[in-house]
Amino acid sequence: MVTSNANKAREVAAYFEGVLEVEHVALECPEFRHNDVGEIASGKAKFAYRRLSRPLIVDDTGLFIDALGGFPGPYAAYVQDTIGNAGILRLMEGIEERSARFETAIAFAREDGIRVFRGVISGTIVAPRGAEGFGYDPIFEYAGQTLAEMPLAEKNRVSHRARALQAFRAWIEQEIGERQNR
């Protein structure tokens, strides 16, 4: 798992316990400016594979608010650090169309190329509720709860990142099975 975020690497390692051994590599990867998190993750994976020459995953996440033309998009982290949830809510004042989606793309690179797995959660932007989670969680509502109101176990089942990890895990488990049956 190539990321500058050690917590993320630990979470991913825990998720794959017993299936895959996941090691953390803190390599910073450059990004092509792109509106699609899959393209960004792909580009980072290609860069990392050239450096490391071993199977690896990288991820990229964006928050896309429809009424704001997709803002903050792949720059969600920077926007959170600057104008924050208060800024987002200000931009949404008086706007009835509140739909938004989080999207995570996981890119898996190995010698035969790069595969991208995506996870999406669609919801609405609301006034902040809840004390769990971080970042945009308090203002993103899904099925009646904000992500910050959700117990961690539930968030880990329905979140964009969880869904991308599930997609990757389903694929890699089949790959491993096929290799063992050869």
Place this chain on the structure above:
Amino acid sequence: MVTSNANKAREVAAYFEGVLEVEHVALECPEFRHNDVGEIASGKAKFAYRRLSRPLIVDDTGLFIDALGGFPGPYAAYVQDTIGNAGILRLMEGIEERSARFETAIAFAREDGIRVFRGVISGTIVAPRGAEGFGYDPIFEYAGQTLAEMPLAEKNRVSHRARALQAFRAWIEQEIGERQNR
């Protein structure tokens, strides 16, 4: 001049007429996520030089609004394309501290390394005025005029990009002079 923007390359070529021959190369360069445009330009120049192996410049520009923690920063182009000037003004509603700066960094790469030249223009965020220019120009005031009210000749003297180009030109002219005197 490595850029995906042919107009920018043309402007730069015109600026260096008689001093340097400037050719446009439309190579997309990846970017390290960074809050400093100099670091971003440097990273892009390093990438481009590895591909092209010839003297080149790349630039990167950001708009930094103090009251918004530096937002939109190096993501000014994406923010302009999504929430636009209306979004910026909304975020600034009721805020008295209106100071902001545009910054352009030009990175020049050749076989002996990379040099960065910067240009900054400090001003304030105001209600839109003027029909010239593009992007944030109508809401960025400098010395009593917005950049969109300024005649092009004046903007080309005082703007962040102009100042960065001036700094690079002063340096490269001296370099050329020294080579000719050898």
